[in-house]
Amino acid sequence: MLTKNTVLSALLALGLMGVATTSPAERIKDIATLQGMRSNQLIGYGLVVGLNSSGDKTKFTGQTLVNMLTRLGVRLPPDLDPKAKNIAAVSVVADLPPFAKPGQKIDVTVSSIGDSKSLRGGVLLLSPLKGADGQVYAMAQGNLVVSGVSASGQSGSSITVNNPSVGRINGGATVERSVGNAAFATSKELILDLATPDFTTANRVVEAINRELGANTAKAIDATSISVRSPINPAQKVMFASMVENINVEPDDASARIIINSRTGTVVINGKVTVQPAAVSHGNLSVTISERPQVSQPGPFAKGQTAVTPKSDVTIEEEKNQMFLFNPGVSLNEIVQSVNNVGAGPSDLMAILEALKAAGAIRAELIII
Template sequence: MRFVRQLLILLAAIAVTAPAQAERIKDIGAFQGLRANQLTGYGIVVGLAGTGDDSLDYATQGLKGVTSRFGLTLPPGVNPAVKNAAAVMITAELPPFAKPGQRLDVTVSAMGKAKSLRGGTLIMSPLRGADGQIYAMAQGNLAVGGLGIEAADGSNVSVNIPSAGRIPGGASVEREVEAGFATTPHLMFNLADADLTTARRVAQAIDSAMGGGTAQAIDAVSIRIQAAPGAETRTALMSIIENLSVEPAAAPARVIVNARTGTVVINGQVRIAPAAVSHGKLTVSVTERPQVVQPEPFSRGQTAMEQRSSIDVQEEARPMFAFAPGASLGEIVKAVNAIGATPSDLVAILEALKQAGAMKAELVVL
């Protein structure tokens, strides 16, 4: 307990002296092992108003399995009409340290041709983890945000997705996942974004607070932390470490281009070497003016259509502009706005600067 009190006092001192521009370690990464686990299950939704799967074999077999739990055995070769039921997949996320009895939100999605799950009830279904073990049981009434209506003539109206829904608190945890952090030889902290400089700064911040040699940056993502065994001791230590402040390294110079939407994002680390840019706009317009030609009176000619076309070429005169050495993001935006460049024009300019070696930044096209 004495060690825990010392850790809490140190935590309070660090919170008071944290630099204004720094970020908490907990905001740039997480301890290894403290993660959520995905759960998946298969089930049957009943109580639908004729919008179920009708004759889907999965739903038929599922209903037979449900009825068999209550001692009801259907005769061989008899398939129940399941238009009021649907086979569904169930997904949920098991958070770290979840204990038996806690509730989880679940998402339910139709597998077959069910038109809507509105008004349905999920029958008790097990949720399994990647190891095949059952970690939760799901059941409850669905909340469906979508709406689908079909008329007798085949016309239909659909709002959002009526074939999927959620059950808030629809699953109960049945088994706890052991995190294992209390018995490992050491703690491991992993950064969300790989960066050698940030990893070194995190290790230095931990050493400054806990003593030299406590943390070692072993690569661009992982920092190994020496810690005494025991869940209580390590929980207190991890609480202090994740609230330490560190100044992350500046992000690499990067230009992101979304080719589908025309969105261009330039981060503040992009710099331009001395370069001159001239960007013009060429417009070619073709105008068709067909004219009706009538034959001479009392002649045997026929009325005909005479094509008359005109082609006009215009090129806007836009002056060349120059980037000074080390031009910043604000100067780039100001120069591009001065010539009235569109997003597609900006992409062309940035690509040309990259090819000319004047922009030392990564160009990412989505």
């Protein structure tokens, strides 16, 4: 359970870290990617067989089974409606990594799309995986590994751990078609794309590359992309790209941001957040209503009737919290200490931060998720 002590202690630790340390140097390969080096999503439809009576009861699963058996040369009655409990219709998805070649193996994720209760113990039959262009890029098949499990009794009670309707097959698909990367082989330059657009970081990447590989080797195109002159020979280009991606760069600090997750009560404040002069007083008003009905019972020979008389007790309590003052340019450490001193919990902290932002006293972007 999230408590005010754990949240505020974590924020205080972050504040102390922000004061004591600076951004460490990182490799270019950790903060940027080569343009064109991207994965491609694949999707397919298939059948999982061998289930222990936990398969689908839907009609389209039976139709899929009939179509598959027909393609394999099995003649079935035209009005046959198979209702096998050991099969399930599934979607099969995978990521085709850049430069993947035919014959290589990739992992696949298999998910039930019918009313199957569990895929545990099932085997995925041969399923083609297609890209957005409709072309088949891989073929998937194999035994599923399912981490979830479910069990139920005759009385209707049941228990489920994790999700038994989703499984994975490590190396379960074989690449049949590669995605062309002609731009890497023919281009006279490499384009680096930063994971987080930032003009300062882009300029530092350019300076680091030019310092290591010579002046005018790299130039910034915008806050995201950096152009790097490279050899034309593909073999030399691979070695050159390896040298570039291992150059160390010190990225710029992120902008001042406060992230609030109202569903979980999580509050994250980075070390760049500062506060302008502001006085804050935060208290809780509690209203308690308790019902104590009274029963009126007539005498033995009276002609009256038993009656219930409602009686309500209403009490109002308000916490007496002290007001605290923020001085100009307050750091994260001082913010956390001030809020911690008045005993504010996660919900109180969110309310205080939102009020400071509305008052224009906080210098940060407030993001609520």
